Amino acid sequence: MEHIRTPKVEQVRLLQRRAGQRKPLLGTLYLSATHTIFVENHPETRRETWVLHSMVSGLERPPGGPTGSQLVLRCKDFRVFHLLFPLERDCVEVHASLTRLSRPESYSELYCLSINPNTNQEEREKSWSLVLPSQDYQRMGLPNNLWVATAANSEYKMCDSYPAQLFVSRWASPAVLMGSSRFRSRGRLPVLSYFHQDTLAAVCRCSQPLSGFSGRSEEDEQMVTAVMKANPGSDFIYVVDTRPRLNAMANRAAGKGYESEDHYGNIKLHFSGIDNIHVMRSSQQRILDVGEQRTPSMSDFLLGLENSGWLKHIKAVLDAGVFIAKAIADEGVSVLVHCSDGWDRTAQACSVASVLLEPYYRTMKGLMVLIEKDWVSFGHKFSHRYGHLDGDPREVSPVLDQFLEVLWQLAQQFPCAFQFNERFLLDLRTLAYSCQDGTFLGNSEKERRSLRLQERSFSVWSRLWRDREKYWNPLYRAEQSQTQGVLRPNTTPYCFKMWKGLYSPAETPAPPAQTPVDFLSSVREGSQQLEQQLANQQEVADALRQRVRFSFWRELSEL
Structure with a gap:
């Protein structure tokens, strides 16, 4: 907190052009020890945008104009935030604060080591195993x-x-x-x-x-x-x-x-x-x-x-x-x-x-x-x-x-060969950059042991495994030959595509268009619900048949 010169600035405008945003949002900017937080002023939405300091890759101060001073915040996940401050003094202080907060000098300043993992020691130990x-x-x-x-x-x-x-x-x-x-x-x-x-x-x-x-x-x-x-x-x-x-x-x-x-x-x-x-x-x-x-x-x-x-x-x-x-x-x-x-x-x-x-x-x-x-x-x-x-x-x-x-x-x-979907790869990349867990800290096993990361942080794998349902590829079929065999990809140049999902991060209020994989995931979830309902109805039907048989034999014995 000692690196934060001003923890709160009001009447800040936020624009994210690469996410398709056309009109700046008016709100309040907060600086915490770990995050930069923008809260929109609109009374109905009050939308919040959170950015980990460890995800900031660069800061720029373009020339100011009559409407205020600008600060461009670039992130390691390729999001770009344009901030407009009414007063140049606030812009200078936020820039100086973020410059230091986004460039930690020791591992102890990183997000995953600023929390207390001993609040749930059993979960922490399980995550590393x-x-x-x-x-x-x-x-x-x-x-x-x-x-x-x-x-x-x-x-x-x-x-x-x-x-x-x-x-x-x-x-x-x-x-x-x-x-x-x-x-x-x-x-x-x-x-x-x-x-x-x-x-x-x-x-x-x-x-x-x-x-x-x-x-x-x-x-x-x-x-x-x-x-x-x-x-x-x-x-x-x-x-x-x-x-x-x-x-x-x-x-x-x-x-x-x-x-x-x-x-x-x-x-x-x-x-x-x-x-x-x-x-x-x-x-x-x-x-x-x-x-x-x-x-x-x-x-x-x-x-x-x-x-x-x-x-x-x-x-x-x-x-x-x-x-x-x-x-x-x-x-x-x-x-x-x-x-x-x-x-x-x-x-x-x-x-x-x-x-x-x-x-x-x-x-x-x-x-x-x-x-x-x-x-x-x-x-x-x-x-x-x-x-x-x-x-x-x-x-x-x-x-x-x-x-x-x-x-x-x-x-x-090979859309049927992988159990995981695109979201899994994107989240995995973000976690490698964000320092939210201790797995990707350090440059070697020796360094990680000297830092005692298994005692001071959680493993990233438990976070991903806990959310595995949202990473499931609905096209995956473990029994198919494509899934089981050696993959032999075509590496001619026309087979390579631009990975739009990585370089065009969406942060728009409106829900994004549903992709075919998302549609299939919805169909799969709906099918599972119907199968469960069918199984429940089958149990009810079996119980009714059992009661009818019991009633029939009881009446027959009374005759």
Whole structure:
């Protein structure tokens, strides 16, 4: 509260153009420790608009005019609020307050850590046990005679951005593990991400080797060979470098680079061509710039979309997943995946491949487990990528956005294959940015444990699971072949669409037009109610028949 210069400003006008609002609303603006709140003056509606401070991505002060001073508030969910203050002094004070409130300097200032989770300790503990990576490894049949658990990273000494629980090839000795870790960027050696029980092929992940132009590591070469040996059906593995080849070659000048097929004799190298976080951040911003135009023509929109390159990047991420999935399911060949440090593009490629391969990950619970395992526990830098704390803006990038958009693109091609709907993906993205729960705080499992997040906050998964009814896809059929089999998407350019639901957030008073999925959800709910009424009537009918039989036999016995 000490950062709030003025907690209340009256006679403020609010306009949200991107939501279709044409006329400003007159009301009162309130600043709390966690939210910016606008309350409309209209006596009948008194509509309230709440914005978490952690969802604010930027603030601007355009030149003022005769009607007052302006403040533009941009949110991480792409909502844009235009505020008009009658007095410039109020605008300056609100701007200064929000600048500090939206850029917390420590985790303790975030929303999820400002509440007291001990008010319901049992619920908090239950929320953290709902989704566990260990359960997913057990589901995949691990450990087994090919892949074993190692305690080498139990105290995060081998790799501080990896989880404590790791599965590695049983042919990899402790000395090989340590030697491989020393030769990989950030110590991120090859470990198991996904095991395919039918083909015995595996998806493994790591970071780039410190090979430079001529460097070698005998232990790292043995480690890659051990990964190959863990698949008895193949005598080689694919190494998927998710970067463009030129980028990987440029890293050699910094002493890093990629695996040489001359030194690693059992590999086939494949470059996926996914650009880095800086390119992705710029690409998404260009899409937002198109949306900022008041009345863009169709040619302006299409040109802006093309110049952004966004759908090209989405295609690159999906293509990487398709290559890995085909290698695992069709060829029975294991795949080792990495980018530079192995926590951005590597997470994208591994998780997309898992979704294509495994029907379980296309369910709500399965997707939660996948994100918890391949993103949260394997050290995706959530706090850096989504601007949770005041830091370097060059570290911010929409890495998770791209993965969720790939899922949305797949759902357009396979509408019956996913248990969840679009709303689930949108809410999941919002929760990753908003810091309402502790799951997505921090940049590694080690950091989250040092923050004691399981004692000080709730897990996001219990929130989503509690509301699972509204996330249900009415087209989902668990028994269909499309749902059960490996997904084989068409990745030709004309199959990719603009995700309107993400970039056009609606905040209008009138109810939005009903989508086909919403209509089907309503039909499904109506059918369930009718089925329940039918069952109730059936019970009444059975009871009446029983009474008639009893009365008949009683009268017969009296005769």
